[in-house]
Amino acid sequence: MYICPMYSSELIKGTLKTVILKLLSDTKQMYGYEITQKVKELTDSKIVITEGALYPLLHQLEAEGVVTTETVNIGKRIRKYYTLTQTGNERAKEKIYEFADFIQTMNILLDLKPSV
Amino acid sequence: MLSLTEEQIAFIENDIKVRGITSPDLSIDLLDHICCLIENELDEYRNFETVYQQTLLLFGEKGLKEIQDETNRLLTFKHYYFMNSTMKISGYVSSMLILIGSFFKFQHWPGANVMIVVGVFFLATLFLPLLFILKFKSTEENNRSIVLSIIGFISSLLICAGILFRILHWPGARFMIIIGCVLLLLGYLPIYILSIYKNTTNKINATATIILIIAGVGLIVTESGTGLSRATSDSFWRGVIESNEMMNYNKAVNHRTYELMLLKEGTDTIKRNQIIELENASKSMMEYTSKMKAYLISITEGITLAEAEKINLDDLRSSGWNDVLNDRLLSDDYADLDYTAKKLKAKIEAYKQLLMKTSPEVDLSNLKTDQVMVYGELIPWEKSNFEQLPLPLVIYNMIRIELSLQMAETAVLSKIK
Numbered sequence: 001m002y003i004c005p006m007y008s009s010e011l012i013k014g015t016l017k018t019v020i021l022k023l024l025s026d027t028k029q030m031y032g033y034e035i036t037q038k039v040k041e042l043t044d045s046k047i048v049i050t051e052g053a054l055y056p057l058l059h060q061l062e063a064e065g066v067v068t069t070e071t072v073n074i075g076k077r078i079r080k081y082y083t084l085t086q087t088g089n090e091r092a093k094e095k096i097y098e099f100a101d102f103i104q105t106m107n108i109l110l111d112l113k114p115s116v
Numbered sequence: 117m118l119s120l121t122e123e124q125i126a127f128i129e130n131d132i133k134v135r136g137i138t139s140p141d142l143s144i145d146l147l148d149h150i151c152c153l154i155e156n157e158l159d160e161y162r163n164f165e166t167v168y169q170q171t172l173l174l175f176g177e178k179g180l181k182e183i184q185d186e187t188n189r190l191l192t193f194k195h196y197y198f199m200n201s202t203m204k205i206s207g208y209v210s211s212m213l214i215l216i217g218s219f220f221k222f223q224h225w226p227g228a229n230v231m232i233v234v235g236v237f238f239l240a241t242l243f244l245p246l247l248f249i250l251k252f253k254s255t256e257e258n259n260r261s262i263v264l265s266i267i268g269f270i271s272s273l274l275i276c277a278g279i280l281f282r283i284l285h286w287p288g289a290r291f292m293i294i295i296g297c298v299l300l301l302l303g304y305l306p307i308y309i310l311s312i313y314k315n316t317t318n319k320i321n322a323t324a325t326i327i328l329i330i331a332g333v334g335l336i337v338t339e340s341g342t343g344l345s346r347a348t349s350d351s352f353w354r355g356v357i358e359s360n361e362m363m364n365y366n367k368a369v370n371h372r373t374y375e376l377m378l379l380k381e382g383t384d385t386i387k388r389n390q391i392i393e394l395e396n397a398s399k400s401m402m403e404y405t406s407k408m409k410a411y412l413i414s415i416t417e418g419i420t421l422a423e424a425e426k427i428n429l430d431d432l433r434s435s436g437w438n439d440v441l442n443d444r445l446l447s448d449d450y451a452d453l454d455y456t457a458k459k460l461k462a463k464i465e466a467y468k469q470l471l472m473k474t475s476p477e478v479d480l481s482n483l484k485t486d487q488v489m490v491y492g493e494l495i496p497w498e499k500s501n502f503e504q505l506p507l508p509l510v511i512y513n514m515i516r517i518e519l520s521l522q523m524a525e526t527a528v529l530s531k532i533k
Contacts, residue, residue, distance in 0.1 A: 055183050056183060
């Protein structure tokens with residue numbers, strides 16, 4: 001019933017890294033546009049990742065050695081695929097665990113009742 | 117869904133460059149991303165141009181450039197949190213050290229200078245550079261704010277270094293402090309005031325900053341400073357010169373008296389020896405005080421002792437409150453020096469002993485070296501004569517002491533006769 005086109009940006013900001021790591025750990029390699037589409041599709045357009053948030057983060061993850069890239073020529077343009085490294089996989093697990101734990105805490109804190 | 121032609125892709129690639137994306141890595145991502153978006157939207161009914169323009173709207177007001185800026189910020193700011201906390205901690209630690217050090221200095225407790233030096237050192241080497249870097253990175257690419265942070269950084273560094281140099285008694289301190297303050301007042305402040313006129317948020321904060329800067333500069337200037345006004349300083353020096361003339365006159369009179377007394381027929385040997393002993397003791401006492409004056413002039417004026425001995429008091433117009441003077445005369449750190457307030461006091465007491473031995477009934481109350489009552493508080497003789505005084509007053513007090521010594525000498529001489 002409550003369909004939000006987008007959550008507040010503070011909420012998204014804090015979770016974006018976790019979301020990307022999770023997607024990359026499920027699907028071996030993805031390119032930027034694919035990630036935005038996948039998130040849109042999975043969340044029924046409730047979460048839309050902007051390019052302005054996605055690419056800076058991907059480049060930061062690459063600099064930190066969490067992801068590596070592989071380029072594939074598609075006609076005249078190049079497509080860059082992002083893949084998790086070994087540390088990336090561990091980081092993804094940590095982040096997901098941390099977030100799950102956070103949700104549980106928030107459940108208690110905000111006294112949330114399951115909506116279903 | 118239609119595929120883009122090679123020309124269209126080349127057009128987008130070029131347009132990305134025109135829009136300010138310089139990182140090849142990012143432009144690969146963006147090109148592919150924009151192509152995907154357009155290909156999704158493109159159909160027989162809409163032409164490439166319209167769809168491309170619509171797609172660009174998705175990137176918001178600041179457009180593609182914003183993505184690159186954000187990427188750079190994230191990449192260069194990997195250590196942001198570490199830098200931020202280091203900055204805060206170093207700021208707290210150094211300001212506490214300076215505060216406690218100043219309190220210690222005020223109370224004349226040991227360790228004050230060490231604390232202040234370490235505090236200012238951390239402030240200049242850790243806090244200020246980090247503050248500058250963080251501020252520089254976080255401001256939008258605005259020419260004014262870049263200039264502002266550079267000027268702010270340089271001037272605060274100069275002031276810090278100046279204070280450090282001053283405490284360590286290294287040369288050039290005053291010059292650095294003055295340049296730093298001028299830069300802050302004439303460079304930083306006008307640009308800062310201009311920038312808050314444009315930006316109405318945080319006006320109270322900004323006003324507080326302006327007042328703090330002005331008050332801070334005022335404090336630093338008074339403290340390091342120009343000291344007495346020209347007129348005050350000149351009148352002090354006039355007093356010094358007149359007292360000095362008086363003293364020289366007394367010296368000549370006493371000298372003549374000794375000569376006459378020794379020439380007088382019928383003076384017995386005991387008296388003769390007394391006279392010679394008094395003359396020699398007085399001479400060495402006055403030699404000590406005049407050497408001490410020359411020494412004090414030499415350290416404040418930055419000249420050699422020989423030059424200071426020859427200097428004409430009339431040419432001296434120095435008015436600065438001089439911490440060096442204060443330290444050398446009173447601090448225990450300099451207890452080994454020949455000319456300190458303590459040593460002067462010891463010499464005067466020894467001289468007084470001799471005078472009393474020569475003539476016990478003479479009133480020597482003006483040669484007292486006990487504690488002095490100042491505003492209901494007992495203060496050691498050394499402090500009452502030399503603490504925190506500018507050069508003309510220190511010299512004036514020296515001559516005043518010399519005059520009382522001469523008066524006592526004259527009084528004793530008259531008794532011998």
